[in-house]
Amino acid sequence: xxxxxVTKGITKTYQPDTIPVHALRGVDLTIDExxxxxIVGPSGSGKTTLLNIIGGLDRPSAGYIEVGGKDISxxxxxxxxxxxxxxxxxxxxxxxxxxVLTALENVEFVMLLQQLPKEKRNQRAMELLHxxxxxxxxxxxPIELSGGQQQRVAVARALASKPAFVLADEPTANLDxxxxxxxxxxxxxxxxxxxxxxxxxxxxxxxxxxxxxxxTLEDGKIISDRKGHV
Amino acid sequence: MVVITAVVLGIWAIIVxxxxxxxxxxTYIHTAILNEWSHxxxxxxxxxxxKALEDTIPNGFTTYQQLxxxxxxxxxxxRLLVQGMVSSPKAAxxxxxxxxxxxxxxxxxxxxxxxxxxxxxxxxxxxPMIIGQDLADKIHxxxxxxxxxxxxxxxxxxxxxxxxxxxxxxxxxxxxxxxxIFVRQEDLKPLLGGDGLHEIAIRVPDGTDFEPIxxxxxxxxxxxxxxxxxxxxxxxxxxxxxxGLTSMIMTIIVMLALIFGIVNTMMMAVLERVKELGxxxxxxxxxxxxxxxxLIETLILGCIGAPIGMLVGxxxxxxxxxxxLDLSAYSAGMREFGLSDIIYPWVPSSLYWQLALAIIVTALxxxxxxxxxxxxxxxxxxxxxx
Numbered sequence: 227x228x229x230x231x232v233t234k235g236i237t238k239t240y241q242p243d244t245i246p247v248h249a250l251r252g253v254d255l256t257i258d259e260x261x262x263x264x265i266v267g268p269s270g271s272g273k274t275t276l277l278n279i280i281g282g283l284d285r286p287s288a289g290y291i292e293v294g295g296k297d298i299s300x301x302x303x304x305x306x307x308x309x310x311x312x313x314x315x316x317x318x319x320x321x322x323x324x325x326v327l328t329a330l331e332n333v334e335f336v337m338l339l340q341q342l343p344k345e346k347r348n349q350r351a352m353e354l355l356h357x358x359x360x361x362x363x364x365x366x367x368p369i370e371l372s373g374g375q376q377q378r379v380a381v382a383r384a385l386a387s388k389p390a391f392v393l394a395d396e397p398t399a400n401l402d403x404x405x406x407x408x409x410x411x412x413x414x415x416x417x418x419x420x421x422x423x424x425x426x427x428x429x430x431x432x433x434x435x436x437x438x439x440x441x442t443l444e445d446g447k448i449i450s451d452r453k454g455h456v
Numbered sequence: 457m458v459v460i461t462a463v464v465l466g467i468w469a470i471i472v473x474x475x476x477x478x479x480x481x482x483t484y485i486h487t488a489i490l491n492e493w494s495h496x497x498x499x500x501x502x503x504x505x506x507k508a509l510e511d512t513i514p515n516g517f518t519t520y521q522q523l524x525x526x527x528x529x530x531x532x533x534x535r536l537l538v539q540g541m542v543s544s545p546k547a548a549x550x551x552x553x554x555x556x557x558x559x560x561x562x563x564x565x566x567x568x569x570x571x572x573x574x575x576x577x578x579x580x581x582x583x584p585m586i587i588g589q590d591l592a593d594k595i596h597x598x599x600x601x602x603x604x605x606x607x608x609x610x611x612x613x614x615x616x617x618x619x620x621x622x623x624x625x626x627x628x629x630x631x632x633x634x635x636x637i638f639v640r641q642e643d644l645k646p647l648l649g650g651d652g653l654h655e656i657a658i659r660v661p662d663g664t665d666f667e668p669i670x671x672x673x674x675x676x677x678x679x680x681x682x683x684x685x686x687x688x689x690x691x692x693x694x695x696x697x698x699x700g701l702t703s704m705i706m707t708i709i710v711m712l713a714l715i716f717g718i719v720n721t722m723m724m725a726v727l728e729r730v731k732e733l734g735x736x737x738x739x740x741x742x743x744x745x746x747x748x749x750x751l752i753e754t755l756i757l758g759c760i761g762a763p764i765g766m767l768v769g770x771x772x773x774x775x776x777x778x779x780x781l782d783l784s785a786y787s788a789g790m791r792e793f794g795l796s797d798i799i800y801p802w803v804p805s806s807l808y809w810q811l812a813l814a815i816i817v818t819a820l821x822x823x824x825x826x827x828x829x830x831x832x833x834x835x836x837x838x839x840x841x842x
Contacts, residue, residue, distance in 0.1 A: 283738055283836040304742050311740020318839060322735040339740045387740070 227258035229292075230390050230423055231280055236289035238275050238446075249275040250286070251446040257391070260421040262414065264428055264437035264454070271443040273427035274395055280425065281314050281393045282306045294390045311339055315384030317394035321376040323368040329355060329379045330364040336386045354382035358412050374405025381412060391423035398430045410436050458724075459754070460761040462717040463819075467765025467811055468772065470710045474703040475773045475801030476781070481695045481702070483628075483796045488692055491565055491627040493685035494533070494657035495666035498523075498673065501681050503654060509538060509608060513680060516653030523656065526676075527669060530660050533557065533564035536641055537654040540607030542587075547595040552636050553605060555644040564659045567625060567638065574599045574623035583643050585619035588633030589626040599624060605639075610650035617647050628796045703807050711818045718822030722754055726826045733830055734838020743831040750830050754823035755816065762815040766808055776801045 238250040250272045257263055265273050278284035279291060282298050291299050294313050301309060310316075323332045333351035342350075355364050358378040368376050377397060384392045392413075398406040414436060416422045426433055434440055437454040489495060498519070503511045513519055520534040536555035541548055554561075558577040562568045567586070568576035577584050585603070597603055599621055606616045619639060627633055645651060658673075660666045666684060674682040686693045726733065733746060741749075780798040787797035 278836050281738075283839075304744075307737060307740055307742045310738065311742075316738055318735065320731075322731065322839070324732065324736075336739055339745070383739070 227260060229256045230259050230294055231255065231257040231425070232290075232292040233276075233280070234290040236276070236279060236286045236291060238272070238279065238284070239287045242287070248446050250279070252289070253443075253446070253448060255441070255448065255451075257423065257425060259390075259423055260417065261423050261425075262417045262436070262438040262454075263423075263425045263441060264434050264439070265426065265441045265443060266428060266434055267443035269429075272446040273443055275446075276443065277393050277395050277425065277427045281316060282310050311336060312387055313390045315387065315389035315392035317377070317380050317384050317392060317397045319396040319399045321368070321373070321380045321400075323376055323379055323383070325368050328365045328367055329360060329371065329375075329382075332368070332379055333382045333386050336383060340387060350386060351382070354385055355379070357385075357416065358382045359408070372405070374401050374408060377401060377405070377409055378412060381409065381416075385416065385422065391425060394424065394426045396428055396430070397426060398428065398433055403432070406430070406432050459718055459721045459757040460764070462714060462721065463758050463761025463815060464765040464768065466710050466714040466717070467762055467815065468769045470703075470706050470811060471766065471769025471803055471807065472772055472801070473710075474706045474807060475769075475776070475803045476799060477702045477706065478699050478803060479777070479781075479799045479801035481699055482802055483799055485692050485695055487628040487796055488689065489659070489685055491570070491629060492632055493689055493692070494531075494564060494659040496658040496660075496670050496673065496682060496684055497688055498656040498658070498677070499654065499681045499683075501679060503681065507537070507539065507654075509610060509648070510652075512536075512652030512654055513656065516656070517651070519677065519680075520653060520656050523658070523673065527658070527673075530658050530669065531560075531564040533560045533657045534641075534653045535561075535655040535657065536644060536648070536652065538607045538644070538648070540605050542591070542595060542637060543604045543606065544595040544597045544601070549591065549595055549634075551591065553607060553644065554636055554638050555641040556638055557641060561638070564657055570625040570627050571623050572626045574621070576623055577640060579622045581620045581622055583617060583619040584622040584640065586623040586625055586638040587621050588630075588636060589624045590630045590634040591637065592621065592624055594634060597621060605637075607648075609648050615647050615649075619643075699804075703803070703810070707807075707810060707814050711814050714815075714818050715822045718754060718758075718819060719825050722750065722823055722826035723829065725753075726750065726830045730833060730838045733833055734835040737833065738835040738839060747827045747831050750827035751820065751823045754819045754826075758815045758819035762812060766811060769803075770808075773801050773803055 233253055233255045236250050236253040237248070240247040240249060253276060265276060267273050275284065279286050280293065282293070282301070286299060290297065298306060298309060324335065327335065330351050333354055334347045337347040337350065352364065355361060358381055360375060360378055360382070363371060363375060368379070371379065398409060401409065410433065413424055417424055426437070428434060434454070440452055440454050441448055442450040498513065500511050500513050516534065520532060524532050534557060538553040538555065540551060540553050542551050562576065571586070572589055576586070592598060595603070602618050602620050604616050604618055606614060609615045625633065658669070660669060670682055670684055737746060777800050780800050782798055784797040
């Protein structure tokens with residue numbers, strides 16, 4: 227399998243000039259195409275920081291990070307934004323949908339930024355909402371959807387730009403067990419059928435149980451990297 | 457909603473304040489033209505050197521008759537102007553005596569409509585006189601009292617004659633009222649010992665351009681001074697020129713206040729949407745788009761508010777310009793400045809275009825700082841504010 231994410235000696239230190247907080251202390255990691263990876267660890271272990279750095283939302287203090295064969299640590303802010311738009315899908319813990327747009331428009335939004343034609347946007351958004359089981363909710367606004375449904379819209383949005391991989395930061399933290407099960411089923415299907423790479427940070431045992439690979443962080447270091455139960 | 461309301465109120469305030477200011481200036485100019493200056497005045501060319509009694513218009517009365525015939529659509533008043541003194545048993549003051557033809561003067565200046573007491577030369581009394589209410593108060597006389605006018609005759613002798621007050625007038629300008637008295641030419645001429653006219657005042661009907669008439673008269677009588685109120689009264693020109701300046705200054709002041717309002721409100725809008733903006737940047741909205749989004753959003757809010765403000769302002773002006781703003785509670789003070797106690801607000805139509813342009817510029821300027829703050833957000837920190 228081709229590697230989509232490669233990190234070497236990633237460190238991240240907050241407040242280096244006052245009281246330094248070492249969030250990551252030399253993380254070496256390779257994630258291949260089609261993997262379904264859970265990054266776990268106690269609070270403050272560096273999961274979210276690692277995800278942010280992999281996703282180009284934050285920059286490492288030191289180290290090398292390659293995404294899709296490109297060293298993104300050297301990208302300018304604007305280049306990083308464009309890179310995120312075209313290559314990375316994000317699923318946030320709090321869904322972060324645009325409240326004034328419908329489910330369909332939320333999914334279309336990233337493609338609008340990519341300046342795809344209206345017809346193409348609409349067709350792909352409909353396909354994705356169908357894939358996450360929300361055919362009957364396309365014209366609903368986020369406030370009219372349950373938490374689980376909103377997170378499914380967020381997954382559809384993350385996939386809209388046909389990214390190289392999807393990063394999900396605690397995607398099930400606000401969901402009940404039924405919604406969690408449905409969401410994991412959808413993501414597992416997409417992983418199996420379309421070879422879409424998923425990387426989660428999570429505390430949720432239900433997610434860990436479904437992961438193919440589980441990476442455990444503690445104090446900013448990888449302390450274990452094992453195959454999952456599936 | 458706050459931005460829209462701020463824009464509506466700002467635009468409305470500009471229109472109303474400007475309308476009131478311009479209305480006040482226009483009322484002042486209108487009053488000054490009607491009562492004092494008329495649109496055009498004709499004098500002997502050297503009259504203003506020392507305004508001497510003998511500086512009369514050559515063939516004045518013939519000239520008056522010719523003008524009356526040729527410019528029949530205007531109102532003309534021939535006047536004899538004499539510097540003199542009015543004396544009562546208690547006081548005396550220096551004044552200008554205007555010897556007039558009552559009917560002609562009335563059609564030109566509407567003097568009879570300014571009478572507050574008495575009649576307009578409608579009397580059998582010998583040597584009737586109309587005097588300003590303010591002057592009457594100052595020399596402690598009232599209707600039907602006799603006063604003595606003292607002046608120099610054509611022969612250079614100091615002449616005095618008794619006149620009876622048959623009317624008291626009050627224009628909108630108390631300074632004018634305390635300096636001018638009106639008598640009939642037929643009464644003054646024998647006392648002066650000669651004939652002649654010093655001034656022919658011409659008022660053109662409202663809406664008529666007076667300048668072509670002025671040019672035509674000057675061309676026909678090149679030896680006479682044919683001057684408009686603009687030359688005769690530079691303060692009126694100053695007031696006229698302030699009309700445009702007033703609206704511009706008002707616009708700038710209110711727009712400056714509006715800029716702070718917009719900056720404040722849009723900053724709140726940005727700070728309230730830190731999470732949303734962070735998410736948009738996280739999923740790929742670049743800084744240029746975020747910047748433009750805030751700019752366009754502010755422009756849209758301005759473009760919604762501006763027409764509403766203009767409409768409300770326009771309706772306010774229409775309403776007040778019909779009924780007038782009654783400031784009679786302050787009439788004593790306003791008359792000191794020659795101002796009417798009823799102001800008719802008015803704004804030029806160009807003001808609405810100026811405002812439309814100004815609101816676009818204001819919205820753009822007001823949105824720059826919030827937009828700059830928005831693009832300075834770091835998505836990783838913005839999303840953390842969940």
